[in-house]
Structures are given as structure tokens and as C-alpha cells.
Amino acid sequence: MNPGGIPSGRHAPIPKFNPRSIASMLLRLFSLTRSNWRLLIAAVISMTAVSLLEFVIPQLTRYVIDHVIPADNYAALPWVAGGILGAALLLGLFGYIGSTAMASVGQKAIYELRNMLYRHLQTLDMSFYDRNRTGDLMSRVTSDVNMLQQLVSSSMIQLFTDIFTFTAVAIYMLWIDWQLTLMLLATFPIMIYTTRRFSTRIRSSFRTVQQSVADVSDHLQDTLSGIRLIKSFSTEDYESDRFADRSRVNMEANLKTVRLRAIYEPTIDFINFLGLAIVLVLGAWQVMSGRLTIGSVVAFMAYLRLLQNPVRHFSRILNTVQQSAAAYERVVDILETKPEVADRDGASQLPPIQGRVVYQDVDFGYTGHPDVLHQLNLEMGPGQVTALVGSSGSGKTTIAHLLTRFYDVRSGSVSIDGFDVRDVTVQSLRQQIGLVSQDIMLFNGTIRDNIRYGRQDATEEETIAASAAANAHGFITAFPDGYDAEIGERGVKLSGGQKQRISIARALLKNPRLIILDEATAALDTESEHLIQEALNRLLQGRTCLVIAHRLSTIRHADQIVVLEEGRILERGTHDELLKANGRYARLYELQFPQHNPIEQEAGDG
Numbered sequence: 208m209n210p211g212g213i214p215s216g217r218h219a220p221i222p223k224f225n226p227r228s229i230a231s232m233l234l235r236l237f238s239l240t241r242s243n244w245r246l247l248i249a250a251v252i253s254m255t256a257v258s259l260l261e262f263v264i265p266q267l268t269r270y271v272i273d274h275v276i277p278a279d280n281y282a283a284l285p286w287v288a289g290g291i292l293g294a295a296l297l298l299g300l301f302g303y304i305g306s307t308a309m310a311s312v313g314q315k316a317i318y319e320l321r322n323m324l325y326r327h328l329q330t331l332d333m334s335f336y337d338r339n340r341t342g343d344l345m346s347r348v349t350s351d352v353n354m355l356q357q358l359v360s361s362s363m364i365q366l367f368t369d370i371f372t373f374t375a376v377a378i379y380m381l382w383i384d385w386q387l388t389l390m391l392l393a394t395f396p397i398m399i400y401t402t403r404r405f406s407t408r409i410r411s412s413f414r415t416v417q418q419s420v421a422d423v424s425d426h427l428q429d430t431l432s433g434i435r436l437i438k439s440f441s442t443e444d445y446e447s448d449r450f451a452d453r454s455r456v457n458m459e460a461n462l463k464t465v466r467l468r469a470i471y472e473p474t475i476d477f478i479n480f481l482g483l484a485i486v487l488v489l490g491a492w493q494v495m496s497g498r499l500t501i502g503s504v505v506a507f508m509a510y511l512r513l514l515q516n517p518v519r520h521f522s523r524i525l526n527t528v529q530q531s532a533a534a535y536e537r538v539v540d541i542l543e544t545k546p547e548v549a550d551r552d553g554a555s556q557l558p559p560i561q562g563r564v565v566y567q568d569v570d571f572g573y574t575g576h577p578d579v580l581h582q583l584n585l586e587m588g589p590g591q592v593t594a595l596v597g598s599s600g601s602g603k604t605t606i607a608h609l610l611t612r613f614y615d616v617r618s619g620s621v622s623i624d625g626f627d628v629r630d631v632t633v634q635s636l637r638q639q640i641g642l643v644s645q646d647i648m649l650f651n652g653t654i655r656d657n658i659r660y661g662r663q664d665a666t667e668e669e670t671i672a673a674s675a676a677a678n679a680h681g682f683i684t685a686f687p688d689g690y691d692a693e694i695g696e697r698g699v700k701l702s703g704g705q706k707q708r709i710s711i712a713r714a715l716l717k718n719p720r721l722i723i724l725d726e727a728t729a730a731l732d733t734e735s736e737h738l739i740q741e742a743l744n745r746l747l748q749g750r751t752c753l754v755i756a757h758r759l760s761t762i763r764h765a766d767q768i769v770v771l772e773e774g775r776i777l778e779r780g781t782h783d784e785l786l787k788a789n790g791r792y793a794r795l796y797e798l799q800f801p802q803h804n805p806i807e808q809e810a811g812d813g
């Protein structure tokens with residue numbers, strides 16, 4: 208399940224075929240291209256011209272059969288040929304203008320939609336990303352949007368032309384022979400009924416198809432980015448089997464839709480042939496009894512095709528519309544998700560801070576994990592280093608998340624220099640906080656791009672100075688491309704220690720007043736450790752710092768050490784004070800440094 212996430216196809220009810228919701232989908236898509244109204248007008252005019260020309264050609268046939276042939280009018284024949292060819296040329300020309308104009312309107316709409324979607328995804332908060340799977344979100348931005356692209360760029364032109372042609376032809380036929388036309392039109396309700404019966408089922412299976420594409424893409428994203436894990440556990444076969452299972456769901460869902468279409472299309476064809484039989488039999492009857500000319504029956508046959516084509520196309524377009532409606536719902540699900548963490552109305556800019564942080568009576572929990580922090584009170588002075596220690600899952604990282612507003616407190620408050628973090632803009636808050644995390648986030652690109660990520664306007668001198676302070680300049684310049692060296696996806700071409708120093712350089716360049724340091728658990732070799740520790744000391748200098756500590760050796764000089772257990776503060780003080788208190792911290796310290804017995808040391812100190 209996906210508790211609280213945007214609904215995924217398997218669990219969401221399948222909405223019924225609803226012309227109003229489809230109309231609103233189209234309106235919304237086309238309203239994205241309001242600025243292209245000239246193109247839209249060109250498309251509509253061309254499509255109208257196409258319909259009119261299609262209407263004129265059978266009239267020429269009728270004229271030849273009823274008037275030219277009986278009168279042996281040889282002189283009219285070149286004109287007839289010219290008329291048909293001229294109409295065909297114009298048909299091609301208007302068809303070309305209509306398709307290209309409509310395609311550019313459609314493509315522009317999709318361009319806007321995809322960007323809008325991506326921009327919206329960027330505004331959504333961490334809890335949204337906790338609830339939703341990356342691969343699923345990726346498939347919404349890619350394959351679902353592609354589906355809509357197909358709808359607006361190719362199917363819409365067909366639909367508009369068809370509706371126009373259908374109306375014009377039906378009116379003309381009623382005027383010429385209303386009885387025959389009514390008999391013909393009587394087959395249409397059967398067709399519409401069949402279409403409606405099939406549409407719900409087709410739509411539901413398309414939704415399964417889309418969802419299975421999302422599952423495949425989710426699995427791909429997960430396993431390809433975790434390929435090291437797979438290799439280290441030799442689970443290639445296991446993952447291949449899991450992938451095959453997901454692909455199979457996709458294949459079966461696709462086959463189901465194909466089967467449905469395979470029944471649907473011949474059914475529609477049968478109804479079309481019924482129409483042909485009606486025109487042929489009743490038309491012949493009328494000709495024999497002298498009420499209709501042969502030319503009119505021939506024209507009727509041509510118009511029958513024009514009348515049936517829209518309905519036959521409609522079944523194909525219906526597929527696209529159904530798929531698009533399912534895709535559109537998945538896109539709208541995201542667009543309509545409101546971030547829980549967002550700027551409040553009238554939120555002010557956080558002015559440059561001193562760095563006094565106060566957590567007051569903070570309660571917090573995650574979705575599905577409601578009790579993480581309880582009545583937490585914590586104060587950090589400007590320029591002070593506060594270290595959080597405690598067993599795994601005690602809430603250390605969570606405390607840091609509340610400061611950056613990755614999540615908002617349930618009750619109580621977090622403030623910086625007296626400003627509640629919820630009252631200032633998220634951007635102005637995060638600009639003044641640096642995050643150096645144990646799982647180092649680097650993007651594919653050059654070393655320079657990564658160091659400048661938090662301050663893209665930094666000069667070359669500033670970048671080099673930050674790298675030098677982070678003990679990174681040396682190894683960077685040893686690369687043949689120096690700062691222009693590509694680091695690979697997530698920095699795979701760098702060692703663990705190099706990645707850490709790049710991330711410290713990045714934080715130094717951003718130069719925030721507040722630093723959150725999520726300490727590495729992994730031990731590095733002594734030299735690398737020394738270089739990193741030195742870089743970190745420079746980073747922490749003169750800044751308020753919250754250290755999520757895993758190794759107690761590095762926090763001995765912290766201004767205050769806070770010991771957490773199950774989201775509550777158990778004790779706090781300096782290293783020496785806590786050792787003297789001989790409580791939880793002393794126990795943890797003893798565990799990490801068994802050779803060091805705090806009680807003995809205390810006796811020795813005394």
C-alpha cells in the first residue's frame with residue numbers, strides 16, 4: 208500500500224467515462240497554450256476547409272452520373288477531372304496546415320504541462336517523497352505526459368474534423384432523403400451503446416497498463432541505482448526474476464486491452480456494414496421506384512463512409528482519450544497535491560542570522576510513525592556546537608529535519624534568532640543553513656558544478672579557497688581535468704573521503720551561519736580522517752552547529768552534548784560533565800572505548 212500517497216492505479220477507483228471530465232481535461236490542456244491562439248485559429252480554419260472539401264467531392268460524382276453521362280457532355284469531363292484534382296490538392300494543403308498547426312499547439316501545451324509538473328514536484332515536501340515511489344513519479348512525468356502528447360497532437364485534429372464532417376454530412380443527407388438517413392442513423396445508438404460498454408473496461412485496463420509501466424520504471428530506478436548492492440549480494444537472478452514479474456504484469460495488462468479492442472473493433476465494423484446494407488438496399492429500391500437518382504445513391508454511399516469514418520475513428524480516438532484520461536488523472540493527482548511544508552501567507556524573509564536556535568516543547572511524528580519527539584526543549588547559542596547522541600532511531604536526524612523544515616513540528620516551535628521557522632520563507636531559511644550529510648549527495652557533473660551547487664555565482668577564487676579550506680584542492684588539481692573533472696553519477700568516480708571533502712567545500716562556499724553535520728558512521732583511514740576532521744573544524748568555526756554524532760571521539764569539544772532516548776532528552780552537558788554524571792553518555796562512551804573506564808578516570812581525576 209501507499210498510505211497517504213497520491214493514489215496509484217491499482218487502488219484508486221476507476222472513474223467512469225465522463226464526457227464532462229474529458230472536456231475539462233481538453234480545456235485545461237489547451238488553456239496552457241492560450242498564447243498560441245493564432246495557431247489554433249489556423250488549425251480550426253484548415254480543418255473546416257478539409258471537411259468542406261470532403262463534402263464537395265461526392266457532389267462532383269453525383270453530378271457526373273446524373274447530368275454529364277446522360278447528356279453525353281464530353282466537354283465537361285476535363286472540368287470534372289480538374290475539379291477533383293484541385294479539391295484533392297487543396298485537401299492536402301489544408302490537411303498539412305491543420306496537422307502542423309495543431310501539432311505545435313499540442314506540443315507547446317505538453318511542454319508547459321511537463322514543466323509545470325516538474326516545478327510542482329520541486330515544491331512538494333519531504334513527506335510527499337516519503338510516501339511516493341521515485342519510479343512511479345518518474346513515469347508520471349515521462350510516459351503519462353507522452354500519452355497526453357499523443358492526444359493533443361494527433362488525435363485532436365482527427366476528432367475536430369470528424370465532428371464537423373459528421374454534422375455537415377448528416378444535415379445534407381437528411382435534406383436529400385430523410386427516411387433513408389434516419390434508418391442509417393438508427394444504427395448509431397447501437398454503436399454508441401457498444402462504445403460506452405467497452406469504454407469503461409478499456410479505460411480500466413489502460414490504467415493498469417500505465418500503472419505497470421510505473422512499476423517497471425520504479426524497479427529499474429531502484430535496482431540500477433543500487434547495482435552495487437545487487438552485485439555484492441549476487442542477487443542478479445533474483446532481481447531479474449522480480450523484473451520479469453513486473454514486465455509480465457505489463458504484458459498481460461497490454462494483452463487484455465488488445466483483446467478488448469479486438470472484440471470492439473469488429474463489432475463496430477459489423478454495425479458499419481449494416482449501414483451499408485441499408486443504403487444499398489433501400490437506395491436501390493428508391494432508384495427503381497424513381498424517387499432517387501443513381502448519382503444520389505452513389506453520393507450517399509460516399510457520404511456513408513464520411514459518416515461512419517468519424518464513428519470508426521472515434522473508437523480509436525476513444526482509446527487515446529481513455530488512456531489520456533487515465534494518464535491525466537495521474538498527472539493531476541500530483542498537481543493537486545499541496546505541500547504540507549510551504550510558505551505561509553505573508554511569510555517574511557529571514558534576515559541574516561546570528562544563529563540562536565531554540566526548540567520549544569516540540570512534539571513530532573511521521574506518517575505511520577506518530578511518536579518520534581516528545582516535549583523536546585533545546586537551546587543552541589550562536590557559534591556553539593551542539594552534539595546529539597543516542598541510540599539508533601532515537602530521533603537525532605529528526606531534530607535536524609525540523610530545523611531545515613523538511614517537516615513541520617506537530618506542536619511547539621523551532622525558532623532561529625526569535626523567528627519561528629514557519630513564519631519565514633523556506634528559501635530564506637534554507638539559504639542560511641548548510642547540510643553536510645553522511646550520505647553525501649552529489650550530482651552527475653563536474654567537481655566545480657558540485658562545489659558551486661549552493662552558490663552558483665561564486666568566483667573561481669572563492670571556489671578554490673573553499674576547496675583549499677576543505678583539504679580538497681590538492682586532490683582536485685591532481686585530476687587531469689582538475690575542477691572540470693566529471694565525477695560520475697552520485698560521485699562514483701571519487702573515493703568516500705574525497706566525496707566528503709567536496710561536500711564540505713560546498714558547504715564552506717555557501718558560508719551559512721548554521722551547519723547541520725550528519726556525521727559519517729563509516730570509519731575512514733587515518734590520513735583521510737585527519738584531513739576531513741581538519742576541514743570540518745574549519746567549517747564549524749564561528750557557526751552554530753548541530754552535529755548528529757555517531758562516533759563520540761569527534762564531539763569531545765562540543766559546547767553541549769545532548770543525549771536522546773526514544774525522542775526524549777535524557778541528559779545534557781559537556782563531555783566532562785556527562786562523564787562525571789556517569790549516566791547514559793558514560794555508558795555509550797564506555798561501549799565505544801572499552802579501554803577507557805570513565806569511573807576509573809573520574810577517580811583518577813579526583
Ligand SMILES: Nc1ncnc2c1ncn2[C@@H]1O[C@H](COP(=O)(O)OP(=O)(O)OP(=O)(O)O)[C@@H](O)[C@H]1O
Nearest residue numbers: 337573574576579598599600601602603604605606
Ligand atoms: N521519513 C520517515 N517516515 C517515517 N518514519 C521515520 C522517517 N524517518 C525516520 N523515521 C522514524 O523516526 C524515528 C527516529 O528516526 P531518526 O532518523 O531521527 O533517528 P536517528 O536517531 O537519527 O537514528 P540513526 O542514528 O540510526 O540515524 C525512527 O524510529 C525512524 O524509524
